[in-house]
Amino acid sequence: MAVARFKDLCVDVACPSAMTSFWGQALGLTSPADNPEVLVGDRPEKTIWINKVTEPRTVKQRVHLDLLTSSIEELERLGAKVRSPITDEQHWAVMEDPEGGEFCGFVRDKVPAYKLMELVVDSADPEAQARWWAGVLGVEVANNSGKPWYWLENVPGLPFPYWVFVPVPEPKTVKNRIHWDVTADDLQPVLDAGATLLRRKDDEIGWQVCADPEGNEFCVFLPPAAEED
Template sequence: MATRLVQINMKALDDAALGRFWAEALGWGIDSEAPGVTNLEPVGFVYPDPAAVCIDIIARPEPKTVKNRVHLDLATTSTAHQAELVARLKDLGATLADVGQGDVPWTVMADPEGNEFCVLEPRPVYGDTGLIAAVVVDSTDPREMARFWGEAMDWTVHEVADDFASLRSAAGVGPYLEFVRTPDTKSGWNRVHLDVSPYRGDDLAAEEARLRALGAADPGIDQSGISWRILTDPEGNEFCLLTPR
């Protein structure tokens, strides 16, 4: 048994407006499975597929108050492409952001609801990922996060160090999942989180038990009205274990 990262879940005051921004930014299709839910995936994509990590945007009334612990890194192919992408994203409503990054070759931006993301300088490692280079998670212990997520999912661990760890789908396609050491600690509910799914035919309860044995925990909220499970990883980051697909 194993899970795989299938999407990120992002909260928004206006899911439709934020969905339009990210659909135009990524060149993806946009849909809605229910009021207050906007679904984004590549045009022609058959969900789930490791070639892409999709985005679900969910309407919530709480405003963003702190820096997100999960964000997207966007890939570029040249310095000219980086500049062009930054300019295009500004035209769509993104702004430059300062999260204390200092003088770095990448550009930190925020979407129209203030969610941070990075437009990277050209890096060969992301040459085949598509526009989303990586889903990045702030971490106090990247080694432990690589241990947990490497066992939780059937993704391959590519790099592990004290300050950085990365994983990618076993098929070698799509974005990376990266853990970067940061000094800040988690504060409140994560506005952006990971959604993972077991494979078709797997048992949700059995997979939940396996993840708990690896170090996942209960966030302590009422889950009686949902068909999926909400858990936390060893650093307290919420994630959803979806029904098998």
């Protein structure tokens, strides 16, 4: 049984105006005139909050986005840079956004208006991570036999097809610059599942900040009745 539901994504940046423009065009989202630091689509779950932070990007991002594009040159025109090009062995380009954050571009002949294909999370134990989040979200884990990556699909509310967990040798050392938010009827089942509470709702924030078993930050939004308990 699910104890939480996907809500939206958040991206930490140094310059919100430039990054809102880049990600809006790259993903096919728009920014409302009354809130220029958020990107929205035709569903609330497609929302991406662009959050200004003071700390600089210092290490490879453990969470990144994979998106669809008609050409890598199109992404370069928006301000991205190619770190590793498409080859016969690698069917995607590893890119950098204007602030150096990693993402991957997959070229397709037909590209939908909303171009986010998957959310990718670096993991010390991708199977355990995938199974933990599958339990929280109430879905099954998918895997190609003999391959070291695992993914979730058909996740309620998820506005893109896949949520992927891939193996990496390096441990998590800093706060993720991309994180996701979830909604829940009650915080306790999320904690009972194995999440760590990092910060409770207070006068500055209206949500609970948690971490999954490998330390990836995520925010839990509760209904007003649950907040009062």
